[in-house]
Amino acid sequence: xxxxxxxxxxxxxxxxxxxKHFPKDKVRRKLWLVKMKRDNWSPTxxxxxxxxxxxxxxxxxxxxxxxxxxxxxAVPTIFSFTKEKTKRKPPTYRQVTSIINNQVSKPQEKxxxxxxxxxxxxxxxxxxxxxxxxxxxxxxMKYESMLKKMLEYEKEYKRxxxxxxxxxxxxxxxxxxxxxxxxxxNTQMLNSVFNxxxxxxxxxxxxxxxxxxxxxxxxxxxLKFSCGNNGYEELLKQNIPLPSLRTIRRRLQHLKFDVxxxxxxxxxxxKKIEDSY
Numbered sequence: 001x002x003x004x005x006x007x008x009x010x011x012x013x014x015x016x017x018x019x020k021h022f023p024k025d026k027v028r029r030k031l032w033l034v035k036m037k038r039d040n041w042s043p044t045x046x047x048x049x050x051x052x053x054x055x056x057x058x059x060x061x062x063x064x065x066x067x068x069x070x071x072x073x074a075v076p077t078i079f080s081f082t083k084e085k086t087k088r089k090p091p092t093y094r095q096v097t098s099i100i101n102n103q104v105s106k107p108q109e110k111x112x113x114x115x116x117x118x119x120x121x122x123x124x125x126x127x128x129x130x131x132x133x134x135x136x137x138x139x140x141m142k143y144e145s146m147l148k149k150m151l152e153y154e155k156e157y158k159r160x161x162x163x164x165x166x167x168x169x170x171x172x173x174x175x176x177x178x179x180x181x182x183x184x185x186n187t188q189m190l191n192s193v194f195n196x197x198x199x200x201x202x203x204x205x206x207x208x209x210x211x212x213x214x215x216x217x218x219x220x221x222x223l224k225f226s227c228g229n230n231g232y233e234e235l236l237k238q239n240i241p242l243p244s245l246r247t248i249r250r251r252l253q254h255l256k257f258d259v260x261x262x263x264x265x266x267x268x269x270x271k272k273i274e275d276s277y
Contacts, residue, residue, distance in 0.1 A: 011050040019048040201241035
């Protein structure tokens with residue numbers, strides 16, 4: 001904020017003076033300019049006058065917060081070129097009386113002023129203590145409320161975490177249960193079609209060195225007799241878990257056929273093969 005615009009005045013906010021801007025109303029602004037008696041100068045929106053150029057009757061009553069405000073019709077009247085009105089001297093007898101009264105009342109006034117100062121100091125210290133206590137109480141209440149909220153949030157977080165863990169365990173249990181039920185169903189379905197060694201062959205990448213059971217070999221013989229060599233090889237190409245033709249021939253060397261089966265070559269489904277070991 002700029003300094004005071006009055007002649008021979010260098011007051012400003014930095015020096016501790018209250019500054020007042022020129023009014024926006026053109027009539028009042030012109031009246032202020034006339035009172036200043038500053039030639040060849042016109043105020044701007046940032047021009048100011050300090051508080052010493054306004055008389056006491058130009059101010060409103062001091063507010064509770066200590067701020068001062070000019071009246072709506074306030075006009076600056078105190079400048080360096082204005083002279084204070086000289087007061088008429090009182091009569092002589094009044095002067096004497098006032099001197100006597102002053103001399104008599106000086107000790108009383110001193111006592112009153114000292115008492116008043118002591119009382120004011122006590123009031124100020126008491127007010128300061130009350131304000132400090134109030135501020136401390138307010139800060140303590142704020143801290144307690146914040147701590148209470150933090151504890152509530154922490155409890156809510158723990159409840160949420162425990163609930164999430166419980167749901168996670170339930171979900172894992174249901175997954176395991178579903179997997180077991182699916183595995184059981186799949187196992188039952190596989191057992192209804194394949195033997196155990198055939199199911200084991202499905203889990204392997206190759207059937208080399210696979211030990212086939214006699215029941216699987218007999219099943220393979222039935223399929224071979226029914227489909228022929230070409231049909232059986234097609235089944236092997238489709239990754240059906242069956243022993244190879246070479247394995248069947250090798251196992252047949254260790255099997256003994258019933259004589260009656262040899263007399264009935266056109267009914268292989270009625271053959272009886274006995275395990276020699």
